[in-house]
Amino acid sequence: MHSLQPETVMDIGTKHSVPCKGDLPPLTAAQEDVYINEAPLWELRRDGIHRIQRQFAFKTYLEGVLFILPIAQLSDKENHHPDIHVYYKKVVVEFHTSAILGLSENDFIMAAKIDALYEKRESFAA
Numbered sequence: 001m002h003s004l005q006p007e008t009v010m011d012i013g014t015k016h017s018v019p020c021k022g023d024l025p026p027l028t029a030a031q032e033d034v035y036i037n038e039a040p041l042w043e044l045r046r047d048g049i050h051r052i053q054r055q056f057a058f059k060t061y062l063e064g065v066l067f068i069l070p071i072a073q074l075s076d077k078e079n080h081h082p083d084i085h086v087y088y089k090k091v092v093v094e095f096h097t098s099a100i101l102g103l104s105e106n107d108f109i110m111a112a113k114i115d116a117l118y119e120k121r122e123s124f125a126a
Contacts, residue, residue: 012038012105013112017078026050026102035103039111050103051096052111056118057089064091070117078113080106 012035027035029046036044042052058064068084068091075081085092093114095107 012109013116015105015109017080017106017109019079020097020099020104020106022099024100024104026097026100027104032103035105035108039108039115041115042111045094049096049101051094052103052107053092053094054111054114056091056093058091059089061088064089067091067118067121070121071114074113074117075110078106078110080110082110082114 027050029050032044032046032050036042036052039052039054042054045051045053056064056067058067064086068086071082071084071093080095080097083094085094095110096102097104097106
């Protein structure tokens with residue numbers, strides 16, 4: 001899961017999350033630096049447990065809330081779930097792999113997939 005071969009990192013959004021049972025170590029800082037290039041709109045946070053997060057902006061509160069449903073559906077399908085924070089007209093999504101208390105390739109796979117959802121979204125304004 002932590003291979004850094006160029007062909008494995010590229011097109012990360014086409015990969016699928018693989019269940020992590022805590023049997024692998026978290027990505028190293030050097031590996032995180034490679035993977036974050038595949039999700040450049042995400043912020044790599046290294047204070048405490050290493051994680052990635054992205055803030056998504058919306059025209060209305062309702063649009064932000066409704067964007068959470070496709071994230072939840074994708075997360076259940078991929079069996080990798082983020083922390084989601086809802087604020088007025090913005091949603092912050094954060095990933096880390098709980099089983100290893102750090103980042104895994106799964107976090108970056110999900111980031112790329114959520115970026116694609118955001119790009120394809122339709123306006124939910126009433």
